[in-house]
Amino acid sequence: MKVLLINGSPKGKASNSLRLAEAFLEGFKASVPEAETELLELRGKRIEPCRGCFGCWSGTPGRCVIDDDMAGLLDKRIKADIVIWSFPLYFFGVPGPLKNFIDRQLPMALPFMEENADGTGSGSHPPRYDISGQRHVVISTCGFYSAEKNYDSVCSMFDHICGKGGYETVFCGQGELFRVKELAGRTDEYLELCRRAGREFAAGGISPETKAGLAQLILPKETFERLADASWGVDRETGEKEPEALSFTRQMAGLYNKKSWDGTDRVLEMHYTDLGETYQILLEKDGSRVTAKPEKPYTTLIETPFDVWRSIAAGELRGDAALMEHKYRVKGDFSLMLQWDRFFGSGEAKKSEAETGGKKPARMLWMLLTWMALWIGVSIDSRIGAFAALAVIALIPVFTAAFEKTVYDALSTSAAALLCGLALLTGKGELAVCIGYAAFGLMWLLSCFTREPLCAAYVKYGYGGADALNNPIFMRTNRIIAAAWGVLYLIIGAAAFLMSRAGHMGAMQAIIYALTALMGVFTAWFQKWYPAHTAAGK
Ligand SMILES: Cc1cc2nc3c(=O)[nH]c(=O)nc-3n(C[C@H](O)[C@H](O)[C@H](O)COP(=O)(O)O)c2cc1C
Incomplete structure (x- = not known):
């Protein structure tokens, strides 16, 4: 199968439209790897304007009187199974070099008058060659914010060339954005849609969903026009x-x-x-x-x-x-x-959804509730309390099924459940609670040495999602916070153990609440202060 990609942009390889056409072709080739593709650059080719002499119809039927590059190009055009027309919109039509190429296709037609089978126009000429099996794709960018209504004359012309409905289109407004590196995030999404369109075209035709995606504006009208200006x-x-x-x-x-x-x-x-x-x-x-x-x-x-x-x-x-x-x-x-x-910018909501597999981002609250169930339940009663805590721990994942789970959720559920089991079996509730504090602290502390410190796993979506893990300020801030919570809770675990042996667990609980609240205040302050302090170059 031969695919001919005709680039009609006077900018040659720097064409915005060509980027879309190449992405389309990439998608197509992914589905039809055996396809033979050729890029036909009109820029630099010797294609004189048609002289209107009709020599190709009467004097030398099928052959143009002009001796330039067109004869060879016409041969490629006739032999292709798929033709992809790629060009910019110029004054609501096709650019001059492409128009010359199209006019010089006259030798492909016989001179006789015929009615168009699909009712397009007031007449037509029969083809000299049987190219009825050819498929066409018309890909173009334009400079205004939307492609809508700008391509009427282009479509009218291709209706005559390929027959009404005989071609697929990718028309894209805001074409100049494709050369703005700063906006690659947005334009890459569009190019990905073009790849998808190419794959679908190979399988039969571009789906309505992809067509709807391709018709979407890359940037909102107002933003685009401000940027363009x-x-x-x-x-x-x-x-x-x-x-x-x-x-x-x-x-x-x-x-x-x-x-x-x-x-x-x-x-x-x-x-x-x-x-x-x-x-x-x-x-x-x-x-x-x-x-x-x-x-x-x-x-x-x-x-x-x-x-x-x-x-x-x-x-x-x-x-x-x-x-x-x-x-x-x-x-x-x-x-x-x-x-x-x-x-x-934009797209963050979409990004976090994609990163969490469509679920809501993980919440630290659910992880904390798991531990609180252990600490409160088992403190009240080693057996009944532990049983109630186990029930809560089992129910949390059920009620939070819509949320993404982190490794810390899994660790917390397992550790808290095990400690409830320990309290149930041995009746030593206070011991289980003290071990719980230490385990909680250890989890925080050890998380500092991983790629995703505990707090980072929950707050990253507010800072750009998984990409935040490459942000050194974000990471350092979160490592310090995680270490502080880790050390605090390891100390709390040890202190609670000593206090419980001395029979002062009630007083210890009050101290724990006070310390936790203080650490919460410190965290809220530090997460703002530290990045700002670093940013000011201090
Ligand atoms: C001479 C000229 C005429 C143009 N006419 C139009 C037009 O009628 N409508 C439009 O939306 N953009 C128009 N544009 C903008 C181009 O279509 C746009 O910049 C396109 O993305 C360029 O594509 P390319 O990089 O593939 O050549 C025109 C640009 C030039 C240079």
Whole structure:
């Protein structure tokens, strides 16, 4: 099977549309590995415009009078089993080189007048060659926010070339986003859909679900248009070139998701240390604004060399790692940095769902309830209490089936159940409770030496999901917190054991509650303070 991919973009390999077509072809090839594929680049080929002499119909039937590259190309076009037409939309039609190629297909037709079987148009010409088995796919990007209504004349032309309904289409608005590295996360999702379309086409046809996905906007209209406007690096009022850092900052601001506004206006000040330029991005209810002169006191200040921030935006440098290495500094409210994706990105909810296999992210509360069942139940009564605690421990997983489970949930359930069993069998409830405290502490402490410290396993989805585990500030913060809880509960375990032997378990319980509450306050403070402290370069 021969697949001919025709690239009609004057940009050649740098074509946005070609990226979609290549992804489609990749998907197709995954299903039909034996397919023979050829890329036909129209750029650089000698294809003169048709002269309209009809020589190919009467003088030299089937052969054009012009001696250029077209004869060889026509041969490939005729022999292909599948033709993929890839091109940008130019003035609501196909670009010139592709139009020349299409016009020069005239030798493929016989001159006689015929009626179109599918009722397309007012007449047609019979084909000179039997290419009725050929399948066609038309893939194109355009510059406006949506492909809708922009392709009417293109479709009308391909209806005549391939027959109405005789071709599949992938039409994509916001085409220029495909060359923006900073947005690869979003455009890669679209390319993946193209691969899926290719696989489905190989199996018969593109499914309605994939077609619906391909018709979705890559970015919301407003965001896209703000980004597009800023990308030209030209002042809207004067039409003159503006400083590169300003247009870059405008593009950053363009990504602001105003749905993330939480009742507080924020002022993100970007100070490009090497350029000595400062811009403010005002993040407000109705959107974002960029000012070249500071308008208000900043709420968050980023002091960074321009190239460092640009590399971070392009995904060439991890922002969190660069911060840890003091390549830039952040002052003021650090919560903006921690929730960057909420303010300037999207897709996190989808991402956490994908990472948890469609379940809700794990909650630490369920794990804590398991231990509390042991500590409270067994403290009240070694046997009845232990029995009741066992029942609670058994029921928690049933009631929390919709939530993802971590290894710490499994460990907690097993350890707490075993200790309830110990209390039931021996009647030594206080001992089981003391061992429980120590085991709880040991679990926290040992978790510091794993890839996913205990608290990190539960809070990571608020910080970008599994990717947070590659964030050195997040990891260090969580290791310290996990170690602190581990040491506290190991000490509590030992102290509770000594106090219970001295008959002061009641007093010990009060001390444990007080210490736990204090550690809770410390955790809440430390998880904000430590990243901000590191970010400020201290
Ligand atoms: C001369 C010219 C005309 C264009 N006309 C349109 C148009 O009519 N509608 C549109 O949405 N985009 C239009 N565009 C934008 C391109 O379709 C868009 O940039 C596309 O993604 C480029 O694809 P390519 O990288 O495959 O060449 C035009 C671009 C140029 C250079």
